[in-house]
Amino acid sequence: MKYIVILLFSLFYCFKLNAQEILWEKLFTYNPDSINRKESFFSNAIWHSNNSVIVMGGSYLYGQYITEYDLDGNLIKIVNGVKGKVSGWGDLIRLKSNNLVYCATIVEDRQNSKSSFFIQEINKQGDTLERSYYSLPQSNGDIAYNMLYLKNSQIIIGGTTVKAQSSPFISILNIDSNYNQIWFKAYPKIGVDTSVYSASVIENHKGNYVAQGSFLITSKKFEHPYMLEINPKGDTVKSKIIIIRNKKVREDGYMRGLTATEDRGYLFVATIDTFMANKDIPGQIGAVVKLDSNFNTQWVQYLISGTNTIYPTNIVELVDSSYLISAVENKFFTDYYTKTSLYKISKSGSIISQWYLPSTICSTPIGTYMFLLNDSSVVISGSCRENKGYIARIGGVGNPMHPDPRPAPYIAPPEPVYTIPNLITPNNDGLNETFEILSNKILATGVQLKIYNRWGSQIYTSKNYQHNWAAEGLPDGVYYYQAEVKDKKYKGWVQVVR
Numbered sequence: 176m177k178y179i180v181i182l183l184f185s186l187f188y189c190f191k192l193n194a195q196e197i198l199w200e201k202l203f204t205y206n207p208d209s210i211n212r213k214e215s216f217f218s219n220a221i222w223h224s225n226n227s228v229i230v231m232g233g234s235y236l237y238g239q240y241i242t243e244y245d246l247d248g249n250l251i252k253i254v255n256g257v258k259g260k261v262s263g264w265g266d267l268i269r270l271k272s273n274n275l276v277y278c279a280t281i282v283e284d285r286q287n288s289k290s291s292f293f294i295q296e297i298n299k300q301g302d303t304l305e306r307s308y309y310s311l312p313q314s315n316g317d318i319a320y321n322m323l324y325l326k327n328s329q330i331i332i333g334g335t336t337v338k339a340q341s342s343p344f345i346s347i348l349n350i351d352s353n354y355n356q357i358w359f360k361a362y363p364k365i366g367v368d369t370s371v372y373s374a375s376v377i378e379n380h381k382g383n384y385v386a387q388g389s390f391l392i393t394s395k396k397f398e399h400p401y402m403l404e405i406n407p408k409g410d411t412v413k414s415k416i417i418i419i420r421n422k423k424v425r426e427d428g429y430m431r432g433l434t435a436t437e438d439r440g441y442l443f444v445a446t447i448d449t450f451m452a453n454k455d456i457p458g459q460i461g462a463v464v465k466l467d468s469n470f471n472t473q474w475v476q477y478l479i480s481g482t483n484t485i486y487p488t489n490i491v492e493l494v495d496s497s498y499l500i501s502a503v504e505n506k507f508f509t510d511y512y513t514k515t516s517l518y519k520i521s522k523s524g525s526i527i528s529q530w531y532l533p534s535t536i537c538s539t540p541i542g543t544y545m546f547l548l549n550d551s552s553v554v555i556s557g558s559c560r561e562n563k564g565y566i567a568r569i570g571g572v573g574n575p576m577h578p579d580p581r582p583a584p585y586i587a588p589p590e591p592v593y594t595i596p597n598l599i600t601p602n603n604d605g606l607n608e609t610f611e612i613l614s615n616k617i618l619a620t621g622v623q624l625k626i627y628n629r630w631g632s633q634i635y636t637s638k639n640y641q642h643n644w645a646a647e648g649l650p651d652g653v654y655y656y657q658a659e660v661k662d663k664k665y666k667g668w669v670q671v672v673r
Contacts, residue, residue, distance in 0.1 A: 195517075198552060199248030200536055200567035202559060203232070219544040220556040220566065221267055227251060230556050231267040231277055232564045239279055241267070241301075246548075248568065254301035265292075266321040271328070274298050278319040278332055281308075292319035292334065294354065307354040311361055314338050317346060321375040323384070328352040333376030333386055336361040342370030345388050345403055358409045365416075368392060371401055374431060379404070379468075380439045383412055387433040387443055390416045400445050402470045415470040419447065419462055432490045440473065441466040444487030444500060447477075461485035461502050463520055474524035480504055480516065489545050491553075493573040496522040501555065503541050515542035515557065519573070532567065540565050547575035591615055595658065595665060601645040602673045610669060611642040612658060618642050623659040628652075646671040 220230040228244045243251040265279035278294040291310035297303055309332075310317045316337040323331040329351055336346035344361040351357055364371050373388040383406050390401040400417040433443040445462045461478030478485045478500070487502040500518040515532040532555070534540040539560040547553050553572040559565045594613040601608050610626075612619045626635040626644065629652065635644055646654070651671050658665045 195530060195569050195571045197533065197535075198568045198570050200534055200540075200565070201244065201248055201250070202536055203242060203250075203564040203566070204562070219267055220546065220554055221269055228554055228566070228568075229267065229269070229275060230564070230566055231265065233265075233279070239265075239277075241275065241277070241297075242564075244566065246568070248566075252301070254297060265319055266332075268322050268324045268330070270296070270324070274304065276322070276324075276330070278322055280318045280334075290316035290318060292317055292332075294319075294322070294330070294332070294350075296354075305354055307350075309348055309356065309359065311336050311338075311346065311359055314361070319348075320373065323376050323378060325378070329357070330354075331376055331378075331384055333373050335372040342391075343372035345371055345373040345386050347373075347376060347384065347386060347405065347409065349407075349409065360409045362386075362403060362405075362411065362414075365390065373403075375433055377433055377435055379435050379441075382407065385433070385435070385441065400443065400464065402441070402466070404470075413470070417464065417466070417470070417472065419445065419464065419472075419475055431486075431488055434490045434492060436465075436492060437496075439468045441468075441470070442490055442492075442498060444490060444502070446486050459484040459486065461487040461500075463487065463490075463498070463500055463518075463524070465524060476520055476524045476526060478502060478518060478526075480529075485516075488543050491545065491547050491575055493519075493547075493575060495573065497527060497573070498522075499545075499547075499553070499573060501542050501545050503543070503557075513539050513541075513560075515540050515555065517572075532569070534565075534567065537563070537565050540567065542567075547572065591619075591661070593619060593660060593663075593665065595656075595667060596669060597667065598670050598672065599645065600672050601647075608645055609642055610644045610656075612640070612660070614660070619660055621661060625657045627655045627657075629654075 220228055226246055228246065230242050231239065232242065233239050241254040245251055265277055267275065267277040269275055274296050276294055276296045278292055280290050280292045282290050291308055293306055293308045295303060296305040314336050317334060319332050319334045321333050325331065329349060332348040334346050336344045338344060338361065342364060344364060346361045348359045349357040370391045371388055373386045376384050376386045379385050383404050386403045388401045388403065389398050391398045402417060403414045404412040406412055431444050431446070433441060436442050442463065442465050445464060447460050447462045463476045463478065465473040467473055478487060483504040483506060485502050485504055487500055489501045491499050493499060498520045500520060502516050502518065504516055505513045516529060518529050519527040521527055532540045532542060537559040540557065541559065542555040542557040544557070545553050545555040551572055551574050552568055552570045554566065554568050556566045591614045596607065596610065599607050599610050612622055622640040624637050624640040625633055627633050634649065649671065651673055653668050653670050655668050
């Protein structure tokens with residue numbers, strides 16, 4: 176009995192709810208001109224350059240909007256996006272110019288899967304600077320899910336393509352800074368009775384692009400996570416179907432969030448459809464999967480919360496080598512998602528803690544996107560059952576591995592200013608004891624030094640001078656030096672006085 180009590184106490188301590196605090200939370204309804212536009216949700220958010228939060232939302236098939244909040248939760252402005260039959264799902268990025276670019280899908284014929292997508296650039300005032308439309312030839316529908324902003328100001332857009340009389344393909348678009356298409360490719364399905372569709376694209380440590388998606392065997396309705404790596408020209412490097420298996424579970428899964436980890440591997444979350452004899456476990460649970468750089472599975476951690484369905488959505492890596500996972504839950508076979516839960520998972524895959532988003536203004540805060548600020552707080556955006564957009568800032572979560580996602584302005588390093596003394600006094604009083612060459616007031620590195628006496632004889636040389644010449648064993652007087660620092664040569668004299 177004693178060991179049972181200890182075990183229960185240990186489990187409670189490990190999984191106890193943390194005391195994270197909601198610093199502020201807001202609801203938003205987008206309803207500018209018609210009662211038909213009242214449904215609202217926030218799909219994602221970014222940290223803007225002027226210490227504000229930019230959130231992109233949608234009103235189902237009636238249009239888009241972008242809102243800006245300061246870090247205290249005060250609404251700064253609302254920018255209307257493209258109206259009409261535009262899906263709210265898409266992505267939002269910020270350029271080096273601090274202009275915003277977002278992408279979304281235009282639903283032309285939902286029943287027949289006819290669609291295309293666009294990207295739009297707006298300035299700080301919300302004025303449209305550019306709008307471009309994209310669609311693969313001979314395709315029924317092209318859907319944009321996310322954007323990746325590259326260092327050369329190009330943009331990668333990941334999504335799904337439905338070709339004529341065919342099931343989905345992964346599609347990836349590469350455009351330049353003027354929104355001209357560099358290449359647009361649909362990556363083929365595997366076999367006859369299959370389809371592969373994408374959710375997001377990231378850049379890995381080699382500078383290649385990795386798309387996550389799902390591999391579906393259509394007739395069997397069986398689905399697995401899928402990984403695809405391509406090079407900057409769009410050529411396939413490798414691909415792999417990820418089979419998640421458990422001795423007690425026959426399962427398939429479709430993946431969501433994907434991130435590249437510090438150890439050059441990958442972490443993603445998946446919703447797993449399970450087939451179990453145990454009726455107390457729901458038919459859908461969450462899984463966190465760690466892969467190495469070759470897409471080999473290192474570990475799998477299951478997220479189970481009673482009889483609730485767990486649907487993980489997002490991942491961030493923390494500086495303490497742990498991962499923060501956001502997920503939405505609902506009672507199995509009941510209402511739509513009812514709450515947001517967050518899990519902290521160790522680098523080895525064990526669950527450290529779990530807690531729920533305890534909103535006081537929204538009965539069902541459903542978070543779909545989150546990002547961390549430098550002060551251990553997280554911003555999470557999503558929707559509510561009240562058909563409103565939801566955004567909250569929560570403190571005490573943890574510091575991000577990559578703080579401050581805003582691009583820092585380039586500041587050129589100062590030109591070195593070398594200071595070379597013309598007097599040293601090696602008399603053990605602690606002042607001017609040795610011949611020290613300074614670079615911007617600190618000891619210079621990589622100095623080659625030669626010292627001569629008054630008759631031109633070399634008395635000292637060093638290819639990597641350590642600033643320790645004190646004329647030991649030599650009389651007081653004037654000596655001459657030749658110093659070379661980073662291809663710059665200096666000549667002069669130094670007097671020794673004891």
